[in-house]
Amino acid sequence: MTVDKLPMHSPDLTQRNIDAIAELFPTVVTETVGSNGTAVRAVDFDLLRQELSDHIIDGPQERYQLDWPGKRAAAFAANAPIAKTLRPVRGESVDFDTTRNLFIEGDNLEALKLLQESYLGRVKLIYIDPPYNTGNDEFVYPDDYSEGTSEHLVRSGQANDAGERLRSNIDSNGRFHSDWLNMIYPRLKLAKTLLKQDGYIVVSIDDAEFSTMELLLDEVMGASNKLAVLVWDRNRKNDARFFSVGHEYMLVYARDKTFLTELGIRLREPQAGIGEAREFVAKARQALGDDWEAIRAEWRTWTASFPADDERRKLGRFSKVGPRGPFRDDGDISWPGGGGPRYDVTHPVTGNLCKVPPRGWVFSTKARFDEMVANGHVVFGPDETTLPRFIRYLFESEGLVMGSVHYSYAQTAAVDFMKLMDGKVFDNPKNWRDLRRVIEYLSGPDDTVVDFFAGSASTGHAVLSLNRSTGSRRRYILVQVAEPVPQKSVAWTHGFATIADIARERLRRAGTQVKQKPGLPGTNLDIGFRSLHVATTNIADTLATAGDLVQISLTDAVESVKPGRTDEDLFFQVLLDWGLDLAESIRVEEIGDRRVLSIADNGLMACFAEEVTDEVVRTIAARHPERAVFLDVGFPSDAARINAEQIFREVSPDTKVRTI
Numbered sequence: 001m002t003v004d005k006l007p008m009h010s011p012d013l014t015q016r017n018i019d020a021i022a023e024l025f026p027t028v029v030t031e032t033v034g035s036n037g038t039a040v041r042a043v044d045f046d047l048l049r050q051e052l053s054d055h056i057i058d059g060p061q062e063r064y065q066l067d068w069p070g071k072r073a074a075a076f077a078a079n080a081p082i083a084k085t086l087r088p089v090r091g092e093s094v095d096f097d098t099t100r101n102l103f104i105e106g107d108n109l110e111a112l113k114l115l116q117e118s119y120l121g122r123v124k125l126i127y128i129d130p131p132y133n134t135g136n137d138e139f140v141y142p143d144d145y146s147e148g149t150s151e152h153l154v155r156s157g158q159a160n161d162a163g164e165r166l167r168s169n170i171d172s173n174g175r176f177h178s179d180w181l182n183m184i185y186p187r188l189k190l191a192k193t194l195l196k197q198d199g200y201i202v203v204s205i206d207d208a209e210f211s212t213m214e215l216l217l218d219e220v221m222g223a224s225n226k227l228a229v230l231v232w233d234r235n236r237k238n239d240a241r242f243f244s245v246g247h248e249y250m251l252v253y254a255r256d257k258t259f260l261t262e263l264g265i266r267l268r269e270p271q272a273g274i275g276e277a278r279e280f281v282a283k284a285r286q287a288l289g290d291d292w293e294a295i296r297a298e299w300r301t302w303t304a305s306f307p308a309d310d311e312r313r314k315l316g317r318f319s320k321v322g323p324r325g326p327f328r329d330d331g332d333i334s335w336p337g338g339g340g341p342r343y344d345v346t347h348p349v350t351g352n353l354c355k356v357p358p359r360g361w362v363f364s365t366k367a368r369f370d371e372m373v374a375n376g377h378v379v380f381g382p383d384e385t386t387l388p389r390f391i392r393y394l395f396e397s398e399g400l401v402m403g404s405v406h407y408s409y410a411q412t413a414a415v416d417f418m419k420l421m422d423g424k425v426f427d428n429p430k431n432w433r434d435l436r437r438v439i440e441y442l443s444g445p446d447d448t449v450v451d452f453f454a455g456s457a458s459t460g461h462a463v464l465s466l467n468r469s470t471g472s473r474r475r476y477i478l479v480q481v482a483e484p485v486p487q488k489s490v491a492w493t494h495g496f497a498t499i500a501d502i503a504r505e506r507l508r509r510a511g512t513q514v515k516q517k518p519g520l521p522g523t524n525l526d527i528g529f530r531s532l533h534v535a536t537t538n539i540a541d542t543l544a545t546a547g548d549l550v551q552i553s554l555t556d557a558v559e560s561v562k563p564g565r566t567d568e569d570l571f572f573q574v575l576l577d578w579g580l581d582l583a584e585s586i587r588v589e590e591i592g593d594r595r596v597l598s599i600a601d602n603g604l605m606a607c608f609a610e611e612v613t614d615e616v617v618r619t620i621a622a623r624h625p626e627r628a629v630f631l632d633v634g635f636p637s638d639a640a641r642i643n644a645e646q647i648f649r650e651v652s653p654d655t656k657v658r659t660i
Contacts (some may be wrong), residue, residue: 018043025051031069031178066215070182077109078186083539084110085573086532086582087565092504094511095528100475100583101460103507105500106534108452108479112190114534117579119477123194124447125439127459129204129430130184177212184213187452188220194450195255198263200227200442203251204430210249221253228252230402232434234410246410250438268399269441273312278395281325296321318394329379331390335360345369347384354384362390402441408434417456420509425491426456426502432510435462445472454478457503460529461510468514468525475526475583478503504531530583538565538573539660561631561660567608570660571597574606574629591619603627608660609634617644621651632659 018041022029028047032040086104090096093103104111191201201221205213218226230250254260280302284295296319303316318326334340340360347354363369372378372390380388413431418424439449439462451459463476482498485491496502511527540562561570568586575582584599591607592615598605602625607616612634620628628648635641641659648657 015041021048066181066212066219068178068181070178071185074182074185075189078189082110082113083537084114084534085537085569086111086114086576087535087569088572089531089533092531093529094508095526096530097585099526099528099530100473101463101526101529102477102532102582103454103457103460103500103504103529104477104479104532104534105482105498106479107481109187109190110534111479112187112194112452114576115477116190116193118576118582119194119448119450120579121194121196122448123450123477124196124199125443126191126195126199126201126450126452127204127435127438128191128202128451128453129455130453132206132208177209180209181212181216185216185220188216191450191452192220192255197256197259198265199255201253201255202438202442204248205251206248207245210251214251217251217253221255225254225257226251227254227257228404231405233405233407252442266398267401267441269402269437270399271311271315271394271397273306273315274394276312277315277326281321290323292321299326315394318392324376324393325395327391327393329389329391331392333357333362333378333388333390335362341365343369345388348380350383352384354380354388357387402437406434413458417506420513421494421502421506423490423494425485425494425496426499429456430458432458432461432465435459436466439463439474440466440470443474445470445474448475448477450477450479452479454480454503455499457506457510460503460507464507464510464514464525464527468517473526476529478529504529532572532582536562538562538569561633567595567597567606570608570629570631571606574604574660575599578604578627580604591616596620598623598625604629606630607634611636612640612644614643614647617647618651621648621655624652625655627656627658629657630659635659 018029021043022041025048028044028051030042030044032042088096093099188201195201201217203213203217214226214229230252231247232250233247235246281295281299284298288294288298299321300316300319303313306313315326318328320327320329334357336359338359340357340362341364342356342360343366345354345356345361345366346352361369363372369378377391378388379391380386408431410428410431413429413433414424416432417426417429435458439459443449449459449463454460457478457480460476460478463474466472467474480500480503482500484498485496485502491502496505507529515525515527538561571586572582575584580599580603584603587598589596589598592613594607594609594612594616596605596607596616602623604627605620605623605625606629607620608629608631609616610631610633612630617630630644635644645657648655
């Protein structure tokens with residue numbers, strides 16, 4: 001039993017009237033911003049006048065769009081600069097010096113802004129599983145960076161000044177959709193800029209926000225770039241009142257569908273069990289030579305051994321075996337739908353003309369038909385009265401197009417995760433096997449995959465497993481806010497303070513697990529990750545944004561580095577400011593008793609010593625780096641700065657030199 005406080009005021013007649021209107025005309029009820037800055041229900045009087053009129057009422061210009069209170073502010077939030085940086089944390093990392101993977105702890109809006117320069121147009125696939133509007137979730141991504149969670153709840157009207165929760169984020173709350181849209185909109189806008197022209201974004205979503213998310217992606221990505229809506233049937237809920245809604249969706253959009261079409265891109269995935277099939281046939285040939293009937297018998301026995309619901313059983317449809325592996329020669333050779341070309345085809349044995357299929361030949365010209373015959377893709381019948389057939393070879397297939405409906409039992413992913421983590425430290429983890437399949441389908445072996453709602457790091461686990469099983473070199477960038485776990489929860493008793501802690505530990509364990517798995521490719525497997533934290537800028541007492549850092553010239557720079565920041569902290573901020581890859585291998589060396597940090601082929605060299613000698617400057621200049629950075633206070637006088645500039649002008653005039 002709960003005890004509610006009396007309102008101690010008269011009824012809100014306006015809201016009562018709006019409720020009454022909503023009963024009669026639900027389409028005229030919308031949202032607007034109230035006097036306290038929060039979203040409230042309101043009536044669109046133009047629409048109401050139209051409902052009560054027998055002719056068209058003049059009103060504002062109509063357009064097809066998704067609109068909500070706070071949209072302009074959300075768009076502004078995406079573009080507003082921030083004075084933040086990413087600080088490396090070696091102690092949380094695995095193989096820090098060599099890995100190409102990144103795990104970023106912090107607000108993902110800030111992280112996406114910081115990644116703009118380094119990964120603009122370089123990401124092949126973005127997958128996200130944003131927090132759903134379930135009625136109980138308390139998704140708190142405060143985009144006012146000066147306030148914490150409690151302040152955010154008060155400001156948004158979800159708690160009073162004493163910090164007491166006022167209401168759940170339920171469907172009757174006027175802010176239900178607007179709050180969620182204001183959170184996700186700027187993040188999607190920033191995410192789009194990271195995608196390569198042939199890139200993709202995949203968003204998992206449930207019924208509560210499916211239609212809203214679809215409209216939002218239509219706006220951000222372009223409706224013409226929508227590729228598919230995948231349905232994943234997870235489980236049945238027998239406690240449901242009306243229907244068991246146990247499925248989720250994946251909305252799939254291309255960055256530029258027209259570009260994919262111009263490139264002739266056709267998405268395909270390997271048939272289930274194809275690797276095992278190759279290995280089986282190879283071993284059978286070693287044992288039986290060219291006895292194709294014996295190999296065929298062994299092949300049929302093997303494919304029939306799989307359970308009826310196992311996708312690998314479908315390999316048996318390729319029921320014959322020859323020098324080119326399993327094949328089937330029952331393919332229809334007629335034009336789909338009718339109206340195909342009609343030309344003469346001579347039977348190779350009888351010399352008579354074969355009958356023409358009623359729908360015409362599937363090959364557009366006689367020359368193309370003869371080419372397919374020469375390539376072994378057409379088999380003739382015993383005489384001209386039997387139509388030729390098309391031959392398909394299992395090992396020469398380009399693969400299968402992915403269907404739009406999938407079954408994936410949610411409990412399997414939960415049990416798998418519990419075994420890996422020795423307990424239920426995270427609720428409802430995504431099935432990493434499903435994600436691995438999607439990642440393999442939409443990305444290549446050297447591509448970058450981003451997930452900025454990382455959760456328990458299922459996406460990272462999927463990338464690790466895929467690299468191990470295929471020998472690919474995909475890399476991941478994961479972002480997860482340091483959301484505290486509830487006290488006395490299973491995660492808390494296991495020593496985890498935040499969801500980010502769980503994710504990092506999951507990556508460590510998954511990396512060890514996949515590397516120990518025998519008999520698979522990927523001997524140079526990268527199971528590491530660099531742990532980075534979103535933090536305040538390294539620059540102290542300055543109004544300059546992070547993007548302004550490298551614009552400071554040698555003669556204009558001032559002492560502005562915060563106490564306690566290391567040279568590696570400064571180096572990573574410079575990497576961000578110059579738009580360099582945050583996973584570049586970093587080399588540290590001593591030059592004249594001064595630490596010098598550098599990356600890839602001297603693309604950047606930096607010395608943040610408090611006193612930079614001419615020897616250090618001259619040695620760095622002699623390496624001809626593209627960029628060189630020093631600490632401003634490292635030059636004791638204007639003369640020393642001018643001298644350093646002169647050295648670079650003489651020795652390496654093309655080097656861009658800056659100080660901080």
